[in-house]
Structures are given as structure tokens and as C-alpha cells.
Amino acid sequence: MTGSEPGVIVAVDVGGTGFAGGLVDPSGGIVSSRTVAAHRFGRGAGILKNLLELVAGLEDEAQRADLPVRGIGVGVPGAVEETTGRIGPDIQNLPELGNIPLRSVLQERTGLRVAVDNDVNALALAEWTFGQATGLRNVAMVAVGTGVGGGLILNGALVRGAGGYAGEVGHIPVELDGRRCFCGSRGCVKAYASGPDIVAQVRDLLADQPSAVFDSLTGGDQSRIDPPLVFRAADRGDPVAEAVVAKAAQALGAGVAALVNLCNPEMIILGGGVMEAGEILVEPVRRWARFYAFERAVAKTRIVRSGLSKASGVLGAAALFLYEARRRGEVCS
Amino acid sequence: MTGSEPGVIVAVDVGGTGFAGGLVDPSGGIVSSRTVAAHRFGRGAGILKNLLELVAGLEDEAQRADLPVRGIGVGVPGAVEETTGRIGPDIQNLPELGNIPLRSVLQERTGLRVAVDNDVNALALAEWTFGQATGLRNVAMVAVGTGVGGGLILNGALVRGAGGYAGEVGHIPVELDGRRCFCGSRGCVKAYASGPDIVAQVRDLLADQPSAVFDSLTGGDQSRIDPPLVFRAADRGDPVAEAVVAKAAQALGAGVAALVNLCNPEMIILGGGVMEAGEILVEPVRRWARFYAFERAVAKTRIVRSGLSKASGVLGAAALFLYEARRRGEVCS
Numbered sequence: 001m002t003g004s005e006p007g008v009i010v011a012v013d014v015g016g017t018g019f020a021g022g023l024v025d026p027s028g029g030i031v032s033s034r035t036v037a038a039h040r041f042g043r044g045a046g047i048l049k050n051l052l053e054l055v056a057g058l059e060d061e062a063q064r065a066d067l068p069v070r071g072i073g074v075g076v077p078g079a080v081e082e083t084t085g086r087i088g089p090d091i092q093n094l095p096e097l098g099n100i101p102l103r104s105v106l107q108e109r110t111g112l113r114v115a116v117d118n119d120v121n122a123l124a125l126a127e128w129t130f131g132q133a134t135g136l137r138n139v140a141m142v143a144v145g146t147g148v149g150g151g152l153i154l155n156g157a158l159v160r161g162a163g164g165y166a167g168e169v170g171h172i173p174v175e176l177d178g179r180r181c182f183c184g185s186r187g188c189v190k191a192y193a194s195g196p197d198i199v200a201q202v203r204d205l206l207a208d209q210p211s212a213v214f215d216s217l218t219g220g221d222q223s224r225i226d227p228p229l230v231f232r233a234a235d236r237g238d239p240v241a242e243a244v245v246a247k248a249a250q251a252l253g254a255g256v257a258a259l260v261n262l263c264n265p266e267m268i269i270l271g272g273g274v275m276e277a278g279e280i281l282v283e284p285v286r287r288w289a290r291f292y293a294f295e296r297a298v299a300k301t302r303i304v305r306s307g308l309s310k311a312s313g314v315l316g317a318a319a320l321f322l323y324e325a326r327r328r329g330e331v332c333s
Numbered sequence: 334m335t336g337s338e339p340g341v342i343v344a345v346d347v348g349g350t351g352f353a354g355g356l357v358d359p360s361g362g363i364v365s366s367r368t369v370a371a372h373r374f375g376r377g378a379g380i381l382k383n384l385l386e387l388v389a390g391l392e393d394e395a396q397r398a399d400l401p402v403r404g405i406g407v408g409v410p411g412a413v414e415e416t417t418g419r420i421g422p423d424i425q426n427l428p429e430l431g432n433i434p435l436r437s438v439l440q441e442r443t444g445l446r447v448a449v450d451n452d453v454n455a456l457a458l459a460e461w462t463f464g465q466a467t468g469l470r471n472v473a474m475v476a477v478g479t480g481v482g483g484g485l486i487l488n489g490a491l492v493r494g495a496g497g498y499a500g501e502v503g504h505i506p507v508e509l510d511g512r513r514c515f516c517g518s519r520g521c522v523k524a525y526a527s528g529p530d531i532v533a534q535v536r537d538l539l540a541d542q543p544s545a546v547f548d549s550l551t552g553g554d555q556s557r558i559d560p561p562l563v564f565r566a567a568d569r570g571d572p573v574a575e576a577v578v579a580k581a582a583q584a585l586g587a588g589v590a591a592l593v594n595l596c597n598p599e600m601i602i603l604g605g606g607v608m609e610a611g612e613i614l615v616e617p618v619r620r621w622a623r624f625y626a627f628e629r630a631v632a633k634t635r636i637v638r639s640g641l642s643k644a645s646g647v648l649g650a651a652a653l654f655l656y657e658a659r660r661r662g663e664v665c666s
Contacts, residue, residue, distance in 0.1 A: 154488070161596055163633035174520075250509055
């Protein structure tokens with residue numbers, strides 16, 4: 001239905017390291033894309049100005065290509081109030097965007113329909129609209145990167161919750177007296193499994209337990225430790241890297257099991273930069289998920305890696321717009 | 334709408350200790366009720382026979398009172414397949430009902446519309462239809478008794494998941510290498526907080542740590558330890574009881590926080606026999622929930638005790654029927 005209408009969506013993925021934008025057709029084809037690196041933003045009001053310029057540039061491009069623009073979708077790294085489209089106060093790495101009513105700002109500026117939501121909600125919708133989860137009724141996305149985010153589609157509808165905070169898989173507590181998390185709590189999945197937490201745990205252990213493998217991989221410069229390097233060290237059998245990866249997988253597996261036991265989706269999709277490590281992480285996550293979850297519930301849940309490209313953020317923003325357009329069309333009269 | 338139609342619902346709550354049945358009017362008034370104690374069932378096919386007799390008896394009663402019967406709602410202590418109405422293989426304490434397609438059995442026997450679902454899903458619907466959660470969009474029920482069950486209503490719809498296993502709050506893992514749970518996993522909320530697990534933990538501790546308080550409360554007979562007795566001992570300052578209650582509250586609080594961070598409902602309702610302990614348990618559960626949950630998310634979630642009567646199971650079965658009736662009426666044409 002909406003998918004067959006002509007025209008493109010102006011889709012923008014707002015991230016801490018920059019903006020990615022694109023013109024996306026309703027079947028998920030990326031007609032054009034561009035990025036703006038964060039270091040070019042300046043700070044303060046410059047960030048919103050850059051975002052508006054990116055949108056205007058994509059609109060111009062569509063016009064030159066004679067493609068009607070159906071609307072705008074934007075994913076942001078934080079909670080968004082569903083009713084107002086206002087970004088929450090705690091947007092990651094981009095505090096300047098906090099509390100901005102981005103939906104109405106963009107609507108007034110462009111006269112177009114606009115959908116704004118959390119970026120991992122958008123990723124879940126990308127998988128559901130263009131990816132492996134097409135046609136399913138209950139789907140969860142877990143994105144492991146700088147944070148551990150989640151997006152939930154249940155009964156065919158995105159779950160936003162009372163304040164737009166739903167889907168925070170990364171802050172499920174899996175260890176009652178566990179590792180401190182930046183959120184103020186303890187034992188969150190994120191505190192073991194996010195990229196920065198993996199690196200921090202490795203550094204803590206290396207302080208007491210020198211490692212020839214890490215010395216060789218870093219050339220003695222511990223500031224060069226990043227998640228891919230930790231996975232390389234684990235692959236070479238380094239005990240520090242192995243222990244940290246094992247704990248990250250156990251915590252992620254427990255978080256995935258919580259999703260299975262609480263929501264029992266048909267599919268859980270693992271994505272994000274840290275998951276690019278591949279089977280060295282995915283295999284134990286699956287194993288722990290099966291250990292912690294109800295056998296009969298997890299038997300109904302496929303746990304897969306995202307198959308979408310690096311452009312999944314832009315596809316998510318487009319999927320978000322299509323989702324909202326479809327919901328408007330589906331209201332019972 | 335459906336609530337204003339005349340007639341009553343034959344509502345049955347199937348439990349391990351017996352069946353409770355009632356005639357319920359659409360506003361939640363219990364016109365009549367009766368129970369069958371489990372020890373009268375016999376085993377095997379006798380259980381289903383007793384259930385059918387209870388339903389037939391309630392139908393007769395409605396006829397004598399000249400009340401049209403709109404349909405039947407049944408809550409059962411296990412998962413139910415949404416599409417078929419078949420009880421799952423793992424029904425608690427009543428294995429004889431496992432795999433029985435109860436919905437079609439009752440439909441064929443009575444010619445009435447029948448709704449069958451998990452009993453804690455039914456409790457969530459009772460709170461949403463007749464209780465404190467009326468009119469909310471996102472609601473979670475946590476019932477702490479022999480097990481720790483859950484029911485989720487998100488975006489105004491009951492969440493059943495792929496196999497009817499959604500809502501298993503009791504099997505969220507909150508301690509990675511924690512206490513063994515009967516489900517085969519470790520560190521489940523249930524393993525710390527269910528009635529039998531509270532008692533088992535107390536007995537384990539008493540083996541090494543004699544307690545004058547327990548000796549006095551039990552008259553030296555440890556088989557008399559039950560959850561209310563443990564809460565009385567905690568109230569008297571017994572360190573064993575205090576430690577077990579504290580851990581149960583911490584685990585429940587972490588489970589509630591997982592619900593808040595994953596689903597961010599407007600209300601979480603705590604019910605079930607163990608919760609009748611009152612503030613000695615509810616207060617620390619709330620405190621831990623606030624500790625483990627996102628501050629902004631939990632600020633949107635009211636955590637309350639169930640205000641429904643002992644008849645909540647019967648009300649839940651009726652609410653289940655009304656929910657299904659309303660859903661049939663709400664399908665978009």
C-alpha cells in the first residue's frame with residue numbers, strides 16, 4: 001500500500017560521530033546519500049543548523065532528480081516523546097539537541113510530514129520493513145556499540161512506553177551487585193558488553209595481568225585498545241581478552257533471554273558495531289540466551305545477526321517515516 | 334460498547350489448588366461464585382470432567398436467574414497457544430490439562446464463544462478492565478506466589494509472543510551465576526522471590542544458623558515454615574528471615590526494573606499471595622526498582638499493589654472474554 005506510492009523519503013540518522021542522510025525509496029533503495037562529520041558541526045546551535053542544511057540539501061537533490069519527497073524520517077540517539085516528537089533531555093553525545101521539538105521544527109521548516117524516534121527503534125523498523133524480519137509480528141533489535149540499545153515491535157506495533165524509554169535492553173540488570181553502569185545502576189548488560197565497557201574491563205585486568213598478546217597488538221600503547229582489537233586478542237587465546245569477551249557474551253545472552261522470556265518474539269536481531277566481531281561473540285550469546293531462557297520460548301525465537309548494510313541507520317529513519325504513514329492509514333474509522 | 338451489553342460471562346480460574354468459577358457481569362460484578370477443591374478432582378481425565386461440570390453448573394445457574402450467558406473465559410496456570418487456544422505442554426501442577434485444546438472443547442460442548450489464556454495474562458486484563466489500570470495504554474502485572482508470573486499489555490494489546498510464553502517476569506535472569514531455578518536456568522527472579530523459594534532459602538540458612546524466632550514461631554517444626562511466617566520472623570528482626578526477604582525484594586526490584594527499562598509501562602501492579610505481606614516487601618521492591626531502572630523511565634511508571642479482591646482470578650477470566658470480544662469488534666474493515 002504505502003510502499004507502492006511514488007516518491008522518496010528524506011532519511012537522516014543522527015549520531016554522535018556525525019549525521020548520515022539519504023533519499024530512500026519506499027522499497028528500501030538508497031537513491032542518494034551524504035554524511036556530515038561531527039567535527040564540522042561546531043557546538044551549540046550549529047548542530048541543529050547542520051541538520052537543517054542536510055535536510056534542505058537532500059530536498060534540493062530530490063527536486064533536481066524530479067523525485068517527489070513524501071516526508072522526512074529522523075532517528076536520534078535518545079528517547080523521543082511519542083505525542084510531541086520532542087527529543088528527551090538525555091540525548092547521547094549531543095546534549096545540544098536535548099529537549100528540542102525536532103518534529104515540529106522540521107515540519108514548520110519544510111511543510112512535510114516528519115517522523116522522529118529513537119535510532120534503535122528505527123533500526124528495528126528497518127529490519128521489519130526492509131530486512132530479515134519482514135512479515136513477523138513480534139521482533140526485537142539489540143544494537144551493541146557505544147551503548148547497548150534495543151527496539152521492540154510487538155503485536156505489529158512499535159513499543160515506545162510511557163515516556164519513550166521502552167526497549168532499553170542495555171539497562172536490564174543481570175547481576176544484582178554487579179559492575180557500575182554510567183546510568184547509576186549496577187550490573188546492567190551494557191556495563192559488560194558495550195564497546196567502551198569491554199575496553200575498560202580489559203584495561204582494568206591488564207593493570208594486574210600483563211599480556212604479551214596485547215603488547216604486540218598495541219605496540220605497547222594501551223590507548224589503541226578498541227573492541228576489534230580485543231576480539232583479535234581473544235582469537236589469539238589471550239586470557240584477559242577471553243575473560244572479558246566471555247563475560248560480555250554471558251551478559252548479552254542473559255539480556256536476550258530476558259527479551260525472550262518477557263516478549264517471546266519470533267526474531268531477535270543482533271546488530272551494531274561490536275556485533276561485527278561475528279561468531280566469536282554471536283555464538284556464545286546464542287548459547288547463553290538458550291541457557292537463561294525458557295526452552296520452549298526460545299525454541300520459537302530465531303536469534304540472528306543483522307544483514308543490513310552500514311546504511312541501516314538511514315534505512316531505519318526511512319522505515320520510521322513509512323511506519324508512521326502506514327499507522328495513519330490504518331486507524332479504524 | 335461491549336461493556337454495556339446485557340448478560341453474564343461464565344468465568345473460571347484454573348489453579349493447582351482448585352477451580353474458582355463465577356458468573357461475572359460486564360462491569361466486573363460477581364453475580365455468583367463457586368469453587369471446586371483440587372483434592373476432589375481425582376487425577377487424569379477427572380480434572381477436565383470437573384471443569385466441564387463447573388461450567389455447566391454455572392450455565393444452569395445463569396439460566397435459572399434468567400441471565401443470558403455471553404460466553405466463557407478461562408485462565409490457566411501455563412502458556413496457551415493464541416491461534417488454537419491449546420494449553421501448552423507445561424501446565425503447572427495439572428499435567429493432565431497439558432496439550433488439551435480447551436477452547437474448542439468448551440466451544441463444542443457449550444456452543445458459546447470461549448477465550449482461554451494464561452492466568453497472569455488474565456490478571457493483567459482484570460486490572461486493566463476492572464481495576465486501577467483502567468484506561469492506560471501500557472500495563473504490566475507481576476504476580477508473586479507459587480511462581481512469579483507476569484502479564485503485559487502494551488499499546489493497548491495483550492502481549493502473547495510467538496508461542497504464548499510472553500510475560501515470564503519470574504524467569505528474567507538477574508544474577509548471572511545465581512541460584513538454580515527449576516526451569517533449568519540460574520539466577521531467575523523466581524529463584525529468590527517465589528513462595529517456595531523463599532521457604533527453601535530460609536531452611537537452607539537455618540541449617541547453619543539456628544534461630545530462636547523461627548523456633549518460637551514454628552514450635553520447632555520447620556515444616557510449618559511458609560511465606561507469611563517468614564515475613565512475621567523478618568518483622569521480629571530475625572536475621573535469616575531479613576536476609577531472605579531482602580534478597581527476594583532485590584531480585585523482584587531488578588525484575589520490575591527490567592520491565593520498566595524494556596517496556597516502560599505507565600503502571601506495574603504487584604499481586605499474588607506473597608505480595609500480601611504488604612509494605613515489608615513492597616517498599617524495598619519499589620526502592621530496588623528505582624535503583625536498577627532508568628530514573629526518567631521509572632518516573633513515568635507507577636508501581637502499585639493490586640487492589641482487586643481474592644476473586645481476581647475469576648475477574649481475570651471474565652476480562653479475558655471481554656478483551657477477545659472487543660478485539661473481534663475492533664478489526665479494521
